[in-house]
Amino acid sequence: MTVNASAPCPPLGLYIHVPWCVRKCPYCDFNSHTFTGELPEQAYLDALVEDLRHDLPLVRERSVSTVFIGGGTPSLMSPTFYQSLFQRLGELVTFSPDAEITLEANPGTVEQARFRGFRQAGINRLSIGIQSFNPQQLQRLGRIHDDREAHRAIEGAFVAGFNNINLDLMHGLPDQSPQQALADLDAALSWRTPHLSWYQLTLEPNTEFYSRPPALPEDDSLWAIWQAGRERLTQAGFSDYEVSAWARPGQASRHNLNYWTFGDYLAIGAGAHGKASLASGEIVRYWKTRQPDAYLNRIGSRTAGTQAVEVDERPLEFMMNALRLQEGVMESLFTERTGLPLSAIAEILATLRKEGLLESRRLQATERGRQYLNSVLERFLS
Numbered sequence: 001m002t003v004n005a006s007a008p009c010p011p012l013g014l015y016i017h018v019p020w021c022v023r024k025c026p027y028c029d030f031n032s033h034t035f036t037g038e039l040p041e042q043a044y045l046d047a048l049v050e051d052l053r054h055d056l057p058l059v060r061e062r063s064v065s066t067v068f069i070g071g072g073t074p075s076l077m078s079p080t081f082y083q084s085l086f087q088r089l090g091e092l093v094t095f096s097p098d099a100e101i102t103l104e105a106n107p108g109t110v111e112q113a114r115f116r117g118f119r120q121a122g123i124n125r126l127s128i129g130i131q132s133f134n135p136q137q138l139q140r141l142g143r144i145h146d147d148r149e150a151h152r153a154i155e156g157a158f159v160a161g162f163n164n165i166n167l168d169l170m171h172g173l174p175d176q177s178p179q180q181a182l183a184d185l186d187a188a189l190s191w192r193t194p195h196l197s198w199y200q201l202t203l204e205p206n207t208e209f210y211s212r213p214p215a216l217p218e219d220d221s222l223w224a225i226w227q228a229g230r231e232r233l234t235q236a237g238f239s240d241y242e243v244s245a246w247a248r249p250g251q252a253s254r255h256n257l258n259y260w261t262f263g264d265y266l267a268i269g270a271g272a273h274g275k276a277s278l279a280s281g282e283i284v285r286y287w288k289t290r291q292p293d294a295y296l297n298r299i300g301s302r303t304a305g306t307q308a309v310e311v312d313e314r315p316l317e318f319m320m321n322a323l324r325l326q327e328g329v330m331e332s333l334f335t336e337r338t339g340l341p342l343s344a345i346a347e348i349l350a351t352l353r354k355e356g357l358l359e360s361r362r363l364q365a366t367e368r369g370r371q372y373l374n375s376v377l378e379r380f381l382s
Helices: 041-058 079-089 112-120 135-140 147-159 178-189 219-235 254-260 292-297 311-322 332-338 346-354 367-371 373-378
Strands: 012-018 064-071 095-105 125-131 165-171 195-200 239-242 245-247 264-268 273-277 283-288 303-308
Touching: 012 254, 041 079, 041 264, 041 273, 041 292, 064 254, 079 095, 079 112, 095 112, 095 254, 112 147, 125 147, 135 147, 147 165, 165 178, 165 219, 178 195, 178 219, 195 219, 219 239, 239 254, 254 264, 254 311, 264 283, 311 332, 311 373, 367 373
Parallel strands: 012 064, 012 264, 064 095, 095 125, 125 165, 165 195
Antiparallel strands: 195 245, 239 245, 264 273, 273 283, 283 303
């Protein structure tokens, strides 16, 4: 297949990883490391700036339209850290005037004054890791906050001037009944935030829960939770624009949408992963040194590895992302983001549409297609 190297550049995001947390949760498989004492803010700030400087050849003078600061627990870092960080990063890249800048925050690591400082640093969206409002479940999940601190954190975010707030909430927790799961959801909905990430707890390898699995609800109970929760969310004005992301109209996460539409994103910080479309027509994924100490002490590039997205892999990579979206994407986006003609997958699309698994004229799964999404995606394997 011939690649069109002159395709327009995708939107550009920036992911920043902060690897430290107060305590590692038993379900967490992210690159997070327990830290006690004073965080090395200045050293990490210098490392992040140097990291981005080495990645500048990937940017091609494009502006950054979204930023997501994840972890770990990014809210452990001080507002002064973020004020200095964005000042220095702004000397290297251009941030769009309306850039969406999201910070992950955990109750128990923030107070209202801290939220105000984050807002003054230029952060305009918060993603608060609630997970549950049930104090017993919070203990089982290893969270450092209780239900009262969860409510105080949300209130403090609003008072500090944040309107664009996401709440992270899990269901299918150990021994959780449908009534308990819906009580959590009702508590979250009572705050009327514009966005909710509502997803099922899964047991991931290399976690404490995977080694010592807790008793999780049976499949029938999980289905009942999902059905009732979906009805609650829909009645409250939310739609599931992505598999586990719910938003009010016009309030979807722009950074998330960039991922699912096969956009580009720079990545800085220990263990961060990025994707870049190069002027040559190549598409590469890359990742940074995982261990915080090694990242801090690295001289020069902190990129630990790079992998090309080969031409014959691009249809599957694109569809794996696009079909997560409830509304899918326009057909023309396939060529814009992969550099390949739509004819490269025309035969597969025709078959899937004939079988009622894809909508016509858009790259969008039907309701039946979403039920068999893995089977749909298998058709795009090279």
